[in-house]
Amino acid sequence: MKIAIQGIPGSFHHQVAINCFGAEVEIVGYRIFEEVAKCVAQGTCDYGVLAIENSIAGAILPNYELIDRYNLTIKDEYYLPISHNLMCLKGQQIEDLVEVRSHPMALLQCKKFFADYPQIKLVDDIDTASVAKRIHEEKIKGVGAIASKTASQIYQLDVLASDIQTVKNNFTRFIILQKPSLDLGLVKANKASIKVTVNNEKGILAELLMLMSEYGLDLSKIQSIPVIEKPWEYAFFIDTQFEDHNAFESAVSEINANFGTVKIFGKYLNRK
Numbered sequence: 663m664k665i666a667i668q669g670i671p672g673s674f675h676h677q678v679a680i681n682c683f684g685a686e687v688e689i690v691g692y693r694i695f696e697e698v699a700k701c702v703a704q705g706t707c708d709y710g711v712l713a714i715e716n717s718i719a720g721a722i723l724p725n726y727e728l729i730d731r732y733n734l735t736i737k738d739e740y741y742l743p744i745s746h747n748l749m750c751l752k753g754q755q756i757e758d759l760v761e762v763r764s765h766p767m768a769l770l771q772c773k774k775f776f777a778d779y780p781q782i783k784l785v786d787d788i789d790t791a792s793v794a795k796r797i798h799e800e801k802i803k804g805v806g807a808i809a810s811k812t813a814s815q816i817y818q819l820d821v822l823a824s825d826i827q828t829v830k831n832n833f834t835r836f837i838i839l840q841k842p843s844l845d846l847g848l849v850k851a852n853k854a855s856i857k858v859t860v861n862n863e864k865g866i867l868a869e870l871l872m873l874m875s876e877y878g879l880d881l882s883k884i885q886s887i888p889v890i891e892k893p894w895e896y897a898f899f900i901d902t903q904f905e906d907h908n909a910f911e912s913a914v915s916e917i918n919a920n921f922g923t924v925k926i927f928g929k930y931l932n933r934k
């Protein structure tokens with residue numbers, strides 16, 4: 663079995679792939695999220711792992727768009743506790759650092775820590791672990807990485823500060839993606855991710871939310887994203903939990919009939 667991730671061993675995506683599929687599967691690392699989406703859509707990999715939102719930094723909006731554009735199906739979700747650590751070549755101190763590099767989402771989660779170190783420039787990079795690897799392999803001085811403890815062990819870096827994210831209790835929600843053609847129906851599903859493109863009518867969003875409530879659908883996330891062909895119009899990505907699968911299906915039919923169009927990305931088990 664082949665699992666696509668963005669990143670390399672020591673990255674959080676790599677950890678999620680192991681936690682979800684076991685250490686024996688083949689994990690294929692890509693440099694950007696779009697390559698993960700593409701290879702799952704094309705069938706080069708069986709599943710893909712994609713971070714979708716973080717409890718401190720918020721949604722990774724471009725990843726919503728990827729699921730939509732590549733018509734991928736969400737098979738499952740996974741919540742990983744995230745602990746960020748500042749690391750560098752052995753012997754270096756925090757005063758020696760002029761630059762710290764990491765994945766943009768990781769930098770956002772640690773912004774507060776660096777407010778005390780204005781001399782350190784924060785720079786976006788591909789993923790957390792690849793910075794640690796580069797510092798190790800090229801013996802780069804003056805540059806730090808923000809990454810997991812696992813990354814510091816693999817790439818033999820000194821940890822200068824642990825748990826540097828703004829709040830200790832930090833989680834990233836990942837989704838497991840599969841090919842569009844695979845069956846959506848999971849009998850025990852109690853959560854679904856859908857995209858609703860609403861007709862542009864006064865009060866329609868309020869009515870949509872009322873309808874979902876009437877069908878007993880518990881809204882766990884609503885995210886507006888632009889409809890790029892129509893400037894200033896929006897579609898809504900909605901995650902909803904339910905006990906009664908039939909009620910979910912009825913609500914979808916009613917939304918399709920009266921509110922706009924619904925695209926179902928996946929029905930799966932709530933893991934929170």
Ligand SMILES: O=C(O)C(=O)C[C@]1(C(=O)O)C=C[C@@H](O)C=C1
Binds near residue numbers: 668768
């Ligand atoms: O760079 C990594 O290690 C990742 O797995 C990426 C990523 C992300 O995309 O949000 C995953 C979890 C953390 O929130 C920070 C970065």
